[in-house]
Every structure is written in structure tokens, then in C-alpha cells.
Amino acid sequence: MFALIDCNNFYVSCERVFNPALVGKPVVVLSNNDGCFIARSNEAKALGLPMGGPAFKFRNLLKKHHVRVFSANFPLYGDMSSRVMATLADLAPEMEIYSIDEAFVDLGGFSRFGIAGYAIQIRKTLTRHTGIPVSIGIGSTKTLAKAANRMAKKNPGYDGICILSSPEEIHATLAVLKVEDIWGIGRQWSKMLEAGNIRTALDYSRAPASWIRKHLHLPGIRIQEELNGHSCLPLEQVRPPKQSICTSRSFGRTVTALDELQQAVATFAGKCAEKLRKENSAASMITVFICSSPFNEPHLKYWGTRTLAMSIPSQDSIAVIRAADLALSSIFRQGYDYKKAGVIVSGLVPAQSAERELLLFPDDESAGNNRQKRLMEAMDRINRQYGPGAIMIAAENAKDWKPNQANLSAHYTTSWSDIITVG
């Protein structure tokens, strides 16, 4: 059996831990640039504020119901997530951290009765140690555990825990679960399934496998197997190394000039290099993209992207920034209002193997490599000690590309100065 432990309205719950007056009130958390709703309290959901809805379209509703609005405070949420996961790891030796607010746990060896008691213990301990409320869904596959979790969340009668063990319980749950709410079925596939008269998870579990394979391919087949109790998705206890790393931002204002885009792209490229070093990886390719607002009139819209191969896989800020700048200059077009830019590094290899490659093909670049490496180590050390952006490459300009955050809460758990301000 698998359990899925999922934090309720996670970002809102994080804000509430440090501001208990928010409990029972409608609360929303916005995306970067205070754009869209990315978390809503139950009270906010009840007002009809949709996930992903643009905040400006709901300004009147927010005001009328005195909804508490917060800018995204990712350092706080990331830190609270580590606390939740660390607490869970003490209780559950075999676990997979699935996302910032979810973890799967392997329940092999527990009896049905034991499972119920264990789930209650997990909920209580997490609440006591972190203040974050969670829902727990349990089933014989990850997909069934997901479905159970949804039941636990939607029906107060379950008291936050739903265990699907008997065929009757599974049948009843699948019969009320709509296809678009199955884990792994998104908008496009739901449309197709509904056109094929497949409306519930029960319909889906009984649909001809040949039809599923034809239209939804292998992932669709896996979902069907999992709904029918055959586990295809194992618990992944060790996170596999990343295959790509992306840093991108929407701008708080319109950008038209090349030199401004160059600063922004250099900043994002520098951030990617930093993330590469944290992953202990080196990138062999780099992609830069720039675009206008997708909501512009068609003739004012532009989307430019360019991928370059790095001569040698690298995690060096200067090399990555240089390559990104080259890519940018080939896609920049005069006369557009740019709204967003980003850098993606891919073709990631372990940093050690990239170093071996350097030894194999010595040239000017590798001669300075050891020096460069020590320079990057020093940069990272300084930034860890004195805070992000304490030292950077001259082409970067971290400050100008910070998104708008009008309603930011304090970094309660990661910044001494913020605590002192609060005190």
C-alpha cells in the first residue's frame, strides 16, 4: 500500500502558521508579479476564486469579502516544506518527496488496522511539529492513493484520512471521480475522453485498452492499470539528477531595449550556473527565449528562442552568461515590448565527467579551468554567507529583475533581519 501525504492549501497554511489571525478568513497567495492565484484557503475557494485566475479580474470580489492577499514568499514555503519532509522522514523510512507539498510513503508491512492508526499519528505529529495541516490518501497504487487523497480533502466526514482497501470502497470512489480529476489526465485528454463517453474513473478503468493505447498512448495505459490496482509507478526514494534547469521571469515592466534584455538574460544565466553547481552538474546546451505578452494583438506578438551547444559542458557563470548573450543577440528583434525572458540549460552531465573531458582535450579554456572553478566556489561561499546577490558577475543585475511583490510577508524562518523586524 501507498500513502500520499498532501499539505492542505500549502502556501496559505504557511502564511497562517506565522499569522494565526488568518485562520478562518479567506486568504490567497499570488504568483510572481502578483499575477495569478496559486493558493487559496477553503474560504477563498468557496468565494469562487479559481486556481490560476488573474488577480486583477477579481479585484472587486477580493475587496468585497476582505480577502487577505499575499505575494508569493518562496523562501518561506521552501523552508516550511523541508520541515514537513524532515518530520515525515522520521516517521516513514521509505518515502518519496513528490513535490513541495506532497510525499508518497510505502506502507508495506502494515495491517489494515495498523495503517489507520499510523495515518492518524502522521497527521498529529505534522501538525504539532510544523503547524501544517495535511490530508492522507491510501491505496494499493500511487494513482489510487491520489484518488483517496482527493476524497479525504473534499469530504469533511473523512477527517483528513481516506483508506481504499476493499473492492467496494475502490468501486465507490472511482464511480464519483471525474476523469479530469484522475492523476495524469489533463484538460486535452479529458475532452477526448468525454467525447468518447468516458466520464468517470470507473468508466476509464473499464474502457477498452486498445482505445486508450491509441489515443492516450503508454501513459494512459499505465493510469488504467493503476486504477485497476496493478502498480506500475514505483516509489522513487532517490531523486534522479535533473535533466534540465530553467530560470525565467516575467518583467514587472515593459522592456524594449537590447541592453536591458542583455542584463536580464545574464542574470538568469548566472542563476542557472549557480543551480548547476548546486546540482553538481554541467550543461552541454543552453537555450535562451524572449517573448512579448501572449495577450498582445497578433502583430505585436513575438516569440524568439535559440539553442546553442557549449564547446565544453560547463557550470561556470562566465561561460554560461557568455553563451546566453550570444544566443540572445541572434533572436532579438527591435520594436517589440518584451514581457518575459528565460534561460534553460540542458544536456546535463555530472560535473566530474565534464572535468575529465577537459583533461582529454587540453586547450586555453582548460588551462584556466582550475582557477575558474575556485572563483565560482568563492562566489558561492560569499553569497551563502552574506545573502544571495552579495557578489555577482558584472553583466548581471539581480535587482532590476525582481518581480513586483506588493504584499510580501516576512521571511520568518530564513532571514534574521526579518525576524527582528517582526519582533
Next chain:
DNA sequence: TCTGGGGTCCTAGGACCC
């Protein structure tokens, strides 16, 4: 005026090999 950011997997098709 104002619409996020960061990922993965799978498939089809083209280029190339013998």
C-alpha cells in the same frame, strides 16, 4: 494597467549507420 515558474515523459519523424 494588471495574466507564474519549473519540471518530466512520450512519440513521430528525419538523419544517419551497416
Next chain:
DNA sequence: TCTGGGGTCCTAGGACCC
């Protein structure tokens, strides 16, 4: 004039997740 069969690798695009 006739022109096979079996592979691999890479990339772009489309779906999905949080």
C-alpha cells in the same frame, strides 16, 4: 531500369505534473 531491412540517435512538439 531495377533500389531492402533493420537499427540508433536526436529533436520538436505535445501532453502531463506541481
